[in-house]
Amino acid sequence: MSSKPTSSSPIKSTGLHVGEIKPGVAKKDPILIADGVRRQFGGLVAVDVDHVEIPRNAITALIGPNGAGKTTFFNLLTGFDQPNEGKWSFNGKSLAKVSAFRVARRGLIRTFQLTKALGLLTVMDNMKLGSTEQSGEKLSASLFPFLWTKKETEIEAKATEILQRFKLDTKKDDFAASLSGGQRKLLEMARALMTDPELVMLDEPMAGVNPALTESLLEHILGLKAQGMTVLFVEHDMHMVRHIADWVIVMAEGRVVAEGAPDEVMKNPAVIDAYLGSHQDVDLGTVTGRITLPKISKEK
């Protein structure tokens, strides 16, 4: 995909870190800092992050094997789950014990691995729901339409503009449930933009999306950065990570095991061991042994 002539190579942000690159390296301008965040489920330590910083106005990828704690870490950062210990802050303000909806109001918006389109609401209503400025959402104001109809028109205009960008404007009066899986991913991302976020956290935005649509999603993610937002995303598609990420954080067994620019990180032996496997560029048939050949070295 990345080699398609249509999508020009994005400009990568560099020089994001301070000092020697190692897990937990300090960033020049971190938007999100997590310190000693630890979440245990019974005897299982799902997340145990000593220190990690997310650089501002850059695209950071969070990769790692299944069960590495990426989604749990997302949940902890966004208030959908509370850690057993640790502190973490967004824009310098602590997010400990802040409930999920307040985290969202501060400008940290997330999407979900299993897309959560609000099925029996129209696409337009899904979008309007994203707006944070509608006073008519208060019970007391909702009974008096003259208090909120003007705002509603403004929100609708904004939603239409974003929907056009995501090519969903023709679907605006359809139920979100009638959209395809890929369109729902687009809708979820578009809806998140309605909140004017500072940091967008995308949990596997490309999972189950066909190559052509992946490309347009890539453009949208790059567009977020161009608009001054910060993106943190979980993804298993390494082509995509290499293509758009400015910084990559690798998690395994709940810990951050490596960090760095995409190309360097993917050469890191620890990352290859824990996640990529040594055959990432080889035909799968060879790796699984269905096609004979080159002898398989260490494989997890």
Place this chain on the structure above:
Amino acid sequence: MDILGIFLSSASFILAPTTIAYALATLGLALHFGYGGLLNMGMAGFMALGAYGYAIGVLTFGLPWYFAAFVGIAASIVFALILGIPTLRLRGDYLAIVTIAAAEIVRLMLLSSAFGGVTGSADGLSGFNGPGGTVTNPTVGAGGFNEGNPIPEGVYGFVPFLDNERTWYLRIVGILILAIAIFVVWRLVNSPWGRVIKGIREDEDAVRSLGKNVFAYKLQVLIIGGVLGALGGLMLAFATNVNSSVYVTSLTFFLWTALLLGGAATVFGPLAGSIIFWVLQAFLGLLFPALASVGLMPFTTIQAAQIKFIIVGFALVLLVVFRPQGLFGNKKELTFVK
């Protein structure tokens, strides 16, 4: 067999106080379940609190009927808070279990002889509607609902709505309350507030991730729907004596039947559903015994009267299978049911 009489008696249920009471409580359920996604199986409890709050307000505290009515409404708000604060963090099905249990707790407390001095225990309460008393038990009380009746004594209307001044008063008050309630609910669900609660019905985590205080919204929905239930209970109490044996779980299920008949996520469905439910109940309840008495059915008249429940149950099954969105619901909404 007086088939015309059967038709007219059934038709009288179109505007009967009980029908209005059901429509109010079902509207509350529509807000809870159809719009907010809250599986409330304890509506009978809210109704009981409305009815008993009013009756106790008049009889024990000597309040005029309109203040006493607020006691009933306040009781339902307190109940919604007690119920909601610990349980709204739970997922749907758990809420259903908690509400059904809570409604039973309310009913059993009202039945208990421990509070017999106030609640009347198994006898229930009567005589709180003041001069003219209740329809079924005309005793003289003080400060009751009937004192507010501006209609002079007499019989008004036409068949099947040929009734005395008291029934008309009750009917007009009921229709007014219902009209206001329907308007308020319609306004609410078509506002941005309504959009948020519909979003919560679909997926509360998604709504939470967009910065909405889901818990506060759910609590508001529970309270407003609960107040509508209490208004339904008030209507029942205005009409007749209160007795804990009325506010049983099957009352809740009748309300659910009416809700599904009309359409869960509609504003007028609850009213239509309640009317159909009551008219049909009355019609079959009169028709079958009449058929049995002329030998067209192989049952005694008493047995025949019970067959209506079988028919209503069967109709409900057919409805849920073939028209799950109810009579007024949007077919499109059901195309995508998960």
